[in-house]
Amino acid sequence: MQHGIRRRALAVLLTVTGSAVLVACNGDKPAPAVTTTVTAPAPTVTVTATPTLAATPAPPPTPTEQAAGKPDVVLTGDPDAAGKELQRLQKTGWWNPNKIEYADDPVTALQQFDRWLGKGYIAPGGGWTPAGEAAVEAANNGGPEL
Structure with missing residues (x-):
């Protein structure tokens, strides 16, 4: 599960970094709009029963x-x-x-x-x-x- 979260975070980081590089390289030209949607997985709840x-x-x-x-x-x-x-x-x-x-x-x-x-x-x-x-x-x- 953590591996999937790390992959998504890396994808967001690369997208933001790529946008910043495009803006820097294009000078005065507007950078293309980039929209990224990241959905986090639902939290997992673990219930442990104790036998009696x-x-x-x-x-x-x-x-x-x-x-x-x-x-x-x-x-x-x-x-x-x-x-x-x-x-x-x-x-x-x-x-x-x-x-x-x-x-x-x-x-x-x-x-x-x-x-x-x-x-x-x-x-x-x-x-x-x-x-x-x-x-x-x-x-x-x-x-x-x-």
Whole structure:
């Protein structure tokens, strides 16, 4: 696009320069009229969309999750399996690392989730319940660890 603009600018420059040379060479004779029309291209607008998790609907919970109201958590010591379990829980909407900070290690994060879910600290959207918020506040003020 810039190449086309440069070409047009060069054409205008050459036309104006050529007109000036003709006037200088012709002396008192009037220079022929030169009309140049330059149209600039329309500006280009680029829109970049950022994908979000909300754009993809979560799959429906399994029958066990519906009956109990909470998802079943399969604990494992394998980091790969723990990562897959956390992904599954995230799809159900219960595990949301954007709302609650978990350990970086998937095995530890899965254990944290299971412990906090069992204590009733995690809400269905993946955030803290009121009891969870109270426990966090207490832990931050010297109370028992979560």
